[in-house]
Amino acid sequence: MIKTDLQPVIGLEVHAELLTDTKAFCSCSTNFGSSPNVNTCPVCLGMPGALPSLNSQVVELAVRAGLALGCEIHERSVFDRKNYFYPDLPKGYQITQYREPICTGGGVRISGGWGEKTVELERIHIEEDAGKLIHRGEKTLIDFNRAGVPLIEIVSRPQISSPEEAMEYLEDLRRTLTYYGISDCKMNEGSMRCDVNISLRRRGADRAGERCEIKNINSISFAGKALEYEIERQRMILESGEIVRRETRRFNEDTGKTEHMRYKETEDDYRYFREPNIPVLKISRDYIDSIRASMPEPPYEEICRLVREYGMTERSAGMIMFSPGIYPYFLRVAKMTSFRIHAANFIIGEIIPKDKKPESVISAEHLAEICDMYGNGEIVSSAAKTLMSIVQETGNPPREEAVKNGLFRIRDREMLMKYAEEAVAENPKSVSDYRAGKANAIKQLLGSVMRATKGAADPDLAEKLLRELIE
Ligand SMILES: [Zn+2]
Known part of the structure; x- marks a missing residue:
């Protein structure tokens, strides 16, 4: 077999739930962990005749994200319908931004053992989340609490060239989004998820081979593992002279492998068209500047x-x-x-x-x-920690509690000697260990003095007294 020189070409699509109190187009709560289907109304359940109205907090957080990532923020953007059928999508379409997203351009600066670079962004757009399917044996249940929760989708250019870079990109994005209060990015609760696109290209060639998409990865380390596996899988196919077919795959957390979901010979046709019930989103430069000033x-x-x-x-x-x-x-x-x-x-x-x-x-x-x-x-320091936990419980001023609990540093020789004598009397084994040459046994005796004084004893003096007593 001829060893070929193949380079990964990786692009990421990150979905981050926005930290709003209510959903994108209705006033239902976005609280995570409520009982199933309580945070729903005719709008987010897609009842006939129910009309959406855009939550201004969504726009504010999307603009924040654009500013944090150095994007161009557009004064005009448009909402579209992405039409498809799936049981977690009660309306039969998702409201998203397709032709005219709110932000374009920008980038994420990443660095690591391999150096430093900026991964450019294609766009950031606003969209709504779908409900959640819960599989129980033969049955599948649906929870619509998440339907209509606002998301931003952050789409990178295919400029990432290793699993390490991809993980660093995700870490960096997560830090930025949480720092600016845009999303809590709790990947275990699904508030940040990513789709990974990967293909391999021969060094020097400008066109990459067909790409595979791995959907809905919910941890940064899984993204790294999925990419490692997929690079190896595609490399083996190409090196044996076969063609990588364009497909959608999923990552199996138990096996660490990616699995085939469906082939994708052409682009999916979502029959996008303008959402007729939401006007064109127009924001002013002043509005954008005021958000910038608040960051x-x-x-x-x-x-x-x-x-x-x-x-x-x-x-x-x-x-x-x-x-x-x-x-x-x-x-x-x-x-x-x-x-x-x-x-x-x-x-x-x-x-x-x-x-x-x-x-x-x-x-x-x-x-x-x-x-x-x-x-x-x-x-x-030990008394400081004790004091912290006492003050946490009582809420009283620390000085008052320190007096009440005798936490001030005990430097009084006579008083400490009393504690040292007690420690020696109560721990004959440590004493004999110490005398037998185990120098560390003194730490056990000291620990017992510290416990008896709730951490207040001066540790240097206490240790000195203990040595005097034993030696
Ligand atoms: Zn609702």
Whole structure:
């Protein structure tokens, strides 16, 4: 077999649900996880005579996305009907933008071990989601809660040339969309999904072979795996002298392989025509400018600022920046304490993992006070963590709770000696281990002192006293 030199040509279509309160063309809630079919009305169920009206929040978020990704925003765009039959589509057509989308151009800047490049975008258009089919053995159930939820579809040019680049592109897009509050991009809840187009081309040739489309991939790592598999599959077909047929495939998460769904010899005919019930969407330059003015600085500039001004690592800065709701919270805390790096560390270690609104975990004022107490050496780090969880429960001021719970750093030799003696009496095994030369056994004794003092003991002094006692 002759070894050929084949390069992947990859394009991605990403669907992101917009973070609106209500659906695109009716006032039904977009809440995820409601009981099936409660968030429905005659409009999103496609009842005869029901008329859609466009949600202004949808337009605002689509413009935001266009601005964030450097697109051209069009003052005039048009809604069309994409006609097809499927049980999850009650109207028999989807409202989308076909000929005149709201945004064109723009790009996503990606970087990795392979270097840096910009993947250009073809377009961003607004459309509505379909319902959801739930397969139960022989039966299929339909939940229409998702029918009519607004989406943007972001279509890239076929400029991605490896699975790694595709994954980086998706990561980057997800960071940007969540940072600007456009979509929550929860791929496990289906609020961000992607279709992948891939073909192989011989190095130097300008035309690629027939492409395959892998539909509805719901995680970034699955997108990478599906592409790896598909590159290998197409390579083997081409190297054996056969032709890759144009087809639609799906990714099987259990096997890690892509599977045939249907051949696609021609473009599907969706009989697009203008949606007669929604007027041409006209937006002014002033409107676009006002949205631009309301958007925060681009995240990369902000990340550099956090690294420069607060001495954070890039990784910490990224976590603060891209975790929903965290950045403004951090800035509030940073205004009230000079120990900002402690604030960043507490937020990353204790608040982000809870995945809740930060203010509902602990108020910015209270966190700033704890940072001050820790930074000034009044409490040690273990006591700071204890104090955080107490304040989370009671909502009382940290200083008050620190007094009540005896959390101030215990530096009093006599008092600490008492705890050290107790630890030694209660842990004879650790003591004999230490005497037998296991230096680490001292940590177990120290742990017992820290527990007994709810983390308040000065760890250096406590360890010194323990050594004195045993040796
Ligand atoms: Zn509705």
